[in-house]
Amino acid sequence: MTSIERDRVIISSPAPTYEIEIEAPSPRMIMRRRALTHPGFLFGATVVLATVIIALCAPLLTPYDPYAQDLSQRLIPPVWAAKGSWAHLLGTDAMGRDYLTRLMYGARISLTIGFGAAALAGIIGTSLGLIGGYFGGWVDSVVMYCVNVKLALPGILVALSLIEVFGGSVFSVTLILGVLFWDRFIVVTRSVTQQTRVADYVTAAEAVGASRFRIILGEVLPNVLNHIIVIASLEMAVAILVEAALSFLGLGIRPPTPSWGLMISEGRNFMFFQPYLVAVPGIAILVLVVAINMLGDGIRDITAPEGRN
Amino acid sequence: MSRFLIHRALIALLVAITVSIIGFTLLRLSGDLASALAGDTATQEQIAQTAHLYGLDRPLSIQYFDWVWKALHGDLGRSLFTNEPVTYLIGQRIGVTAQLSVMALTFALLIAIPLGVVAATRPNSWIDRFSLGLAVLGQGMPNFWFGLILIIVFGVSLRWLPISGTDHFSNFIMPTITLGTSVMPAIMRLTRTGMLDALDSDYIRTARAKGLSTRSVLFKHALRNAILPVVSLTAVSLGFLLGGSVIVESVFALNGIGFLAFQSILRTDFPVVQSIVVFVSFCYILLTLVSDMINAYLDPRIRLG
């Protein structure tokens, strides 16, 4: 249609003229075609989208309140077990709260923290990477020094300490995780910036007198964007896993908020007789994280420049 | 090469100093460590007494240099909780963590490298897809949860393995598997990618043109090149395992430094926490230096400039 460019090549003298038409699809069409046939991307995108919808529409999808305790309904197993019932599809926990409902509301926690931490880390990391990669010299050395310091620190222990100090609300956990995951952003952004910087079109922009700020935003950043999106998705997955671990240890989201990690921790006491309390939230984390990873990998494959076999 | 290594060592020293400062300040960020220690019901006077008792009323920089000076002489202070020397506490538990980390890494390598090599030699085969699937699963699974599942299946239902304690080797099997699966995927993927790149290269084409056996092409020529970044990743992973073992140690009730750090954070036992954070960081820095040295040795382009 209109997005396909047709090139015409005219062969001239001494032979009689021939016209050869070459069809070259535009980059966006290539990407769309790849996206629709990439199984990992499709799976990842579907699951993530479904999770977001469930998280947003949770009040509409379930009649229960995730915080409402009903001790007469404690520890009912899921519907497929012997004593299960259709009233509680995934059973209830030790406080009689509907598990499926807690799972749905827990999705909100995971998605919020995951996305928030990744976004914050992305902003910090990309800025530092752009600056270090573009200016080079001692500025770059400082940036790399920051990365090395960050890498040397044991992330989990630092996160635990900071949460102990600043408390375990969704906001503080997001902030703390965001401040701990920017190293991969820096490394990739810096290297792409270094490569782009010596590209001819950047030199041209500099020659015309464009300000540095404008060059960084206008020329370098668009190139880096693809990589950032991929890394952001991967870091989001990591953030969700770390939040679950911290909540599991008790130094993350505090009860009664339904964080999936916290649900596993609460179910631990009963796990020998009611393993579903531990299995179900874990599977939820697994599926979401795998989906996000596959989405990220898929985006990387789709936006990769031509020339990859 | 020695100039390269000296340069690296100097940077490492700078990073180490910075890390020690950060480790030192971590728990003090709450603003008033003394009142946290004294408790909610303490009076102003009791708080002041607590502050003086632990030297918290001195300027921060003095406290830092005092701590560093003592640390350089082997004195890391005493635990506020048990009053035992921190060096003793760490020494008591480092064995467990080190053993767990090394076992986990070995487990990961034994699976990751062969799988990565085979997957690269048969791209798009079932084993390639299987290994990638395994990597995806390993990277997506919360490892504390995996540990619990292993306990449910092997410790309780099948009763094959003990659930907690550290006296026996079999106590380490499930923790090793749990911790190993968290680092295995990255190593496997790196090996696979490295092998794919190597096998695609011109020098492998030359090796085949010389009529060398498949084994020679794969192991002598390709793997030797592909393994270089994997060595770095392995060293770095070991450092990561030392710092990240806290979760697995909690799940399996192993008495390692990770679990000690966790308990100490909860108790605001700052001498222990700052020492462990700095100790683990130093191990990491040392491991990256070692990996740089190994890299320089293995790659003649670095070794001989």
Added chain:
Amino acid sequence: MSQRQEVLQVEGLSVAIDTPGGTLRAVSDVDLHVGRGETLCIVGESGCGKTITSLGIMGLLPRRARLSVKRLELEGRDLARLSGKERAALRGDRMAMIFQDPMTSLNPVYTIGNQMEEIYVRHGKGNQKQARERAEYLLHKVGISAATSRLGQYPHQLSGGLRQRAMVAMTLMCDPTLIIADEPTTALDVTIQAQILHLLDDLQRELHMALILITHDLGVVARMADRVVVMYAGQVVETGTAEEIFAAPRHPYTRGLLDCIPIPGKTRPGAPLGSIPGIVPSLLGPLESCQFRNRCPQAFADCAKAPVPLRETSPGRADRCLLPLGAPAQPRRASEALGAAE
């Protein structure tokens, strides 16, 4: 059979590559032969199939490529029926190959000596010590001074010219009867190019191996070739001795190539050099017509109707054209060509 001992006989070699877009006719029905002490040059532009042909002969095709051949014999031995292992036993021993870029073609983590000696030992020619002696001898022979210390050096420590000399020495370790050199001088400086070609020439004079030289540079052809095979779009379009090709090219493509370069004595000073307009046709799908017709100054209707066969006019001289240049009497018609094929 032929009077002179043919080292390599190739008949009907085709290579098809499966791609998502269809099957690619990388090489179609190539015939060639080389004898002892003879240099055959395969000429053509990038992508014409000359490298794939050589990889097919060596048995080094990538996984996705499928080789089919009527006859493939090295020193009378049928290569087509051999298993992978048997083929590998011949590679490096009876037939050897030199590649274009010596920097990437050598393994960066092993010494030159190591990479040379392993060929000798692998093919059972001797032990490590003997291999080392032979390596040193050969390095000296290709003009590398201080051979002993060079053996212990790594590829990145040698200059481009030295690396390519070392590669030449490497192919000689087991004294092969056939050496295929794929654009051995393209990655080198012009002065070094001349040295390497001179070296190959001298070595051939002394050792009498058959040499197949793949190149896109007609200057190299003029310098080195006894016989020439011109390839285009995966097919052989013309064969002949070097004199015949340069003095009286038959195929319009060959003519076009010659027009592109200045030839001392022939090209008038100040005259513009020619060029061949257009691009190589797609290699997807079956062969249906002359592949050169949309760039050919003398193409006519019949060129599009059917594939053109390779017509041998005299022993060793053939062309694939319905209107060969300088040919006597009437032009061949496609129908006549079809009739001959039946």
